[in-house]
Structures are given as structure tokens and as C-alpha cells.
Amino acid sequence: MNATAAQTEVIKESSMLKQKSMIAANYDALTSTADTGRKVASTFVPGNLNELIMCFDMLNNLPEINAINNGMRKKSGAMIMDAEKRGHSEDVCTYVKADIGLMSKGNMAPNGKPLPPPDLLLLSYTGCFTFMKWFELLRHEYGCETVMLQVPYEGDGKVTKNMRDFVVKQLKQEVIPALERVSGVKFDIDRLREYLKQSAEAEDNLVWVLESAKNVRSPIDAYFGGVYYIGPIFTAFRGTKDAVEYYEILRGEIEQRLQKGQGPITPEGDMAEEKYRLVVEGPPNWTSFRDFWKMFYDDGAVVVASTYTKVGGVYDLGFRHDPDHPIESLADYCLGCYTNRNLPQRVDLLEKYVNEYQADGLLINSIKSCNSFSAGQLLIMREIEKRTGKPGAFIETDLVDPRYFSAANVKNRLESYFQMIDQRRKSKSAA
């Protein structure tokens, strides 16, 4: 290992190790509730109310994250097939089936111990219809208390007072009382303010990190690397000291990379040359995550901005959790998540990304499972091509169902896309 590579390892490991230990500690806490007596709330990444859950000393278990974990560890395929055998349609979201399959296989956490059944299903119904039925299905299995927080969709591309009031009212009259009931802990708004202050601090640094990709020779990959960077804020750590520290460390690392003129870190070390700068719309495929990523960095393609890293909050548009308006800010947070924004807003955001991040074009990874993201993406692509004059490309995979990841097809499609970008450049410089 040469000196640069060794240094890379150290830089990489500092934030990654921190995140790894946070995740492990959370799984340990989740799998030891029989001893500790702590209560567990299950909820979703968009509209995740982690700070509120923490106010009741409860633990946060996110089934989407469990599905991703099992996807990356190549265990989700069998779980999905198991759920399909039990009557779940092949046509519906594979996160749901991976979760139901996981349950039937003993609900094992990555630490090899069983996850406890939730004490509360906190159905944060933000930006995805499937969420509603997913938790109805889980309630059917677990028979536990369920509380619904309906977050109206930004159909007209804005949040109205009525929408906000509705969410605030539900939080006050339904969600908080349910959390109090299940946990036995009285709600303390000052405790919430403290957590929200920490959230905002971490969010500032996350945005800085994501926006570092505006540099030509981006120090990060904002999709494949980005999914790690959003990890703590999108999951069980937003509002914690750990998350604040994580983002400080991460920012420090990226600052150093910038100073040194380094590109993103990949699983195989520093990325060599930055040949293509892409904006990506849609979640990644998890079952072949590494192979998928490799197809990009092998060809010098860096993702400079992505919408998937906004599903748990579009912080780069300015939203921050606000300790001065705690409940209202939780409402605004839920209302503003990426998939709760209408299609014209999504197009506007992508156009902004292509321009501001000086991208060569938009790549859409269309996910078979996910109507929330996928329905309308072909129009999105055309609109972006029209508005920016940059070429778009469209690939199709799935989240956690390995049957829908065809490496050869994806690779071919990507290679022809890169060629298309090359040709555009040549014809531009010739003109």
C-alpha cells in the first residue's frame, strides 16, 4: 500500500468507523429490549420523527433500512420469494416483501439477534402510498398499536397553511399522546428543542458535504457515497450528539480531500479521473450495490447530485429543524421530503442540479418496485433534456429484488450513455 492509499484508508475510516459503531450500538439496543425494557417504534425514512421518538426514550427501528441491509447482504431475494409464496403480489414494492419475509425468518438483525416486535407502528405517511398499506400489513401481523400521521402531498407545489395545520394537529392530538401512552414518558417540549438544535447543526454539515460536489473534480460521489453520508440523519440518529460529531468528522475529511484536489473514495480506493459528472434520479439498487457503483467509477463517472439523498429531507433547499418552532418544524420537515413534492417541483430541482453542479446529464435509475419515484420519470427525463440541452439516460433495476438487476444490460446502457456524452462534447468543441 503506498502512502496516499494508506492515508486514504485512514481518512475514510474515521467517519465510516464512527457510523459503523453508531449502527451497531443501535442494533444492540434494539435487540436487547427484553433486558432493558425499552420500547420500540417502527417508522419510515421520509417523515422520520426521530427527535420526537427520542423524547420518549424509545428506540427507532426503520424497516426500509432493514430491507436495505438485507439487500446488501444478499439475503433479501429469499425473503421476497418467501413473502410471495405467502400471497404477496409479485407486483408490489419489494421493501414490503423483504420486511415481511424477514419477519417470517425470525426478524434477525445484522448482529444475529432477533429484532423485537414494535411497541408502536408510527405510520408517517409521507410521500408514498405503499407506506400506508405496509404498516396495515405489519399491524395485521403484530397486532400492536398503530398511529397514523397523514402528510398531505404538495399537489400544487406548495405547502398551504391548511396542510401544515393538519400535520401539527395530528402530531399534537394523535402522535404525541400515542407515544406517551406506549412509553409511559411524559412529553417534554424542551427536550425536543434540544434534539432539534442538534439536528440543525448536523444538517448544516450534511449540506456542506453534499454541495462540495459543485467543485469540478468533486471530492465526493453524491449517490453511491451519498447514501452513506445521509445514513445518520435519515435514520435513528438525527438529533443525537453522535450525529453532530459524525458530520463534523465527515466535513473535515471532505475539506481535506478538497484541499488535496482528491476525487471521491470508492470501495477500491481513490477514484482516478473525473470524466463524467452526472445527476441521478431514483434510489439505487442494493443487491448489487458494489457492482453497480463500480460500473461508474471504472469509467470515471461521478454522481455530483442525486434525489435519493433527499428522500429524508431536502436540506439543500434551506430547510432546517427549528428549535424555536419545534412541532411546526417537524410538520414542515415531513411535508418537504423529496417524494412528497409534485412532479413539476422534482423537475425544477433536477434542472437546478444539472446546472448548478455542471453535470453532463441526468441518469434515471428507475425502480420497478417504487411507483412513488418511478411513475412519471420518463417525462422527467424529457423535460430535463429539453430544459438543459444535456442528454438523459434511463436504466431499470430494483431495490432489493436481485431478479431485476441485469448487470449486462445496465453496463451496456451506461457505456452507450458515456459515449453519447463524449460525442456531444466533440460536436460542441468542433462547433
Place this chain on the structure above:
Amino acid sequence: MSTASIIETCTALYEDLNFESVRAWKAQNETRKVIGFMPVYVPREIIHAGGMLPMGVLGGGDQLEVIHGDAYYQSYICRIPRSTIELGLTNRLDFLDGMLFPSICDVIRNLSGMWKLMFPDQYVRYFDVPQNYQDDIGGTYYINELKELRQGLEQVCGNEITDQAIRESIALYNENRNAVREVYRLRAEQPWKVPSSEVYLLMRAGMLLPVEDHNKMLADYLAAAKEEDRPLRDNCRIVVNGSFCEQPPLNLIKSIEMAGCYIVDDDYMLVNRWMLNDVSTEGDPLQNLASSFLHDSADTAAKYCTSDDQVGQFLLDSVRETGAEGVIFAAPSFCDPALLERPMLVDRMAEHNVPHISFKYAENSGQMQPIREQAGTFADSIKLWSET
């Protein structure tokens, strides 16, 4: 008037993909406006109260050749949005002044934004509904949404939509819902007299006709059907569930009946039956519409069920009330609401020993043989089961 001549009118309406009847209605007066809406429910009363015609847009069926629409959707998305886009891009909906996209699933939700981009001159609204059924929470939210809808529609029609006008429209739609319920009741009692294909066409006609005309049509049909003598067949009685959005081809409905199953209840055109009882015509009409929505409306997979023991109860009640012997779960391929909910409904039916089968269709499914065979075997098994 005979049922045959009424059904002939309905069939002509159903087959006309240029919506000439609606065009003719609009052409009668240049101030007339038409507002399209998709499944599963919109408060048509408010549109009507503005002097406008609410028109159900239910996809392109099996006769529309979809050329452009397929370029907008991946293969794993249901058919109705692509055929709806096809209708739009081929100018078949060019007379619409507005379009409402109810909150039913993410496909229709996203289509609302696509429509905004593709047809910028139309009034386009994503019509959200409460999944919280408390009057002071979901109710307040919904009343304010209805107010916003009313304001938006006022811009389209250019008039104030008064409370009194809405109350009058509610009365007309109450009449309509009563007649619709009566048709369903008659079919459940004497299904041989009221074939499901006819009920279906009658309900489809209600998506295009002014409510006053549809009311008359339903009354005429009821009078004629009661008089008619049709042979009783040895069919079993089933409820169809899961077809509330993308519609099955008419042939599919006929095939189920030909295979030996009388359909005694269905969820094809829920907007006609959404309110289970009369909406009050006294007092604040928006509050009355909200109250009926929250406490007295049909259940479907697009709604949240507040407790597990309520999931499937509406279907179970329908099975009991209509004396059905089984359920056919017939959902469009790739339909999130119907297919996600299905395992819970299946469990509920199994708990109560209600026989059931499941299949998927698309609005343009051509091959009926497998469905006929499946429904036929199901009918035979029900008969055997009831004999043992």
C-alpha cells in the same frame, strides 16, 4: 322504454372514445365547462353546483390503441395512466377545462403533476382526502380542501359557487345514489334480471351524462328491468373486489357471468356509491360532504383502516348483505392499493370461510379463456361446497 334500448344508449356512450355526448353538451352554450376526474372519488356536487359537467375519465379500455402513452411509462406500471395520457395527447380530451386527480395511489398522484406539465392551460388539481377520520382533525382539513377546490372551480366557471347551489346539487346526487343503490339491490335480489354487464354500462353512463339525465335513465332502467322476464340460471353468487380504478374490459365482466357466477356486488364505479346514505341538504354543504366522507362512505384499499379488525369488514358486510357465496379478487396488474391490501382481505375471507379466488387483468386484456376457466372452476367448487 326497454332495457335493451337503454343499454344500447349506454353502450354507444361507453364505446365512444371521442366523448361526443360530452362535446355536444358543452357545445350547447359557450359558458359550459367540463371537469374530468379519475377514480376513485371526487365531490361531483361542487362541480355541478358551478354549472359544470363532471366527467369520469376511466382510461381507454380495450379499444384504444395506445401509441404515445407507452412512451411515458415503464412496463411495470398499470395501464390506466398511459391510456389516459393517450386520450389527452390525441386531443380526445381537448374539451376539458379541468382535471381532478384524487388521492388514490402514487401513479395517479404523479400523473397530476405530469398533467400540469403537459396540459398547462387546464385547471389541474390533486384532490387530497383525509385518512384521519376525526371531525376536528381530518374533518377540518378536508373542509378547507373542499373550500380550496370550490375556489379553484369558481375560477374555471367564472361564477360564485354558492352554498345553496351545492345543497341543490347534493339533493340531485342523493337521488342518483339512491337509484344506483336500487339497481344494485335489485341485482343482488334477482341477478338473472339485471346482468352485470348491463349494470356496468349503466354506471359507466353516469360518468358521462349530466346527473339529471342519469337519474332518469336509472329510473327507466329499473322500471323496465323489473318487468322483464329473463331465465334464471344455476349460477353461484359472488362479489368482485379490487377493480375500483383501472377498469376490466367489458368482456371480462361478461366472462365471469358466463362462467357461472352472478356478480352481486362490485367496486367498479365507486364514485357512484361512495356515500352510503343521503348527504344532508341542511346547513353547511361542505361540512355535510365532509361528514359523509368521514363517517358514512365506502371502504376501499385507497383508504386507511384505523384498526386491523376493520380491514375487510366492508367487504365481509357486502358478502353477507348480498348473500354472496364467494369473492373474486380481480385487480389490475401492478395496482399498488389493490394488491397490497389483498393478503389482508384474503385472510379476512378465510377467517369467515368465504371462498375466494384471485386474478389480475389489464384494461386491454384480450384473452378471456383463462379467466373464464378459473371463474368456472370456482363456481363449480362453490356449488360442490354448498352441497356437502
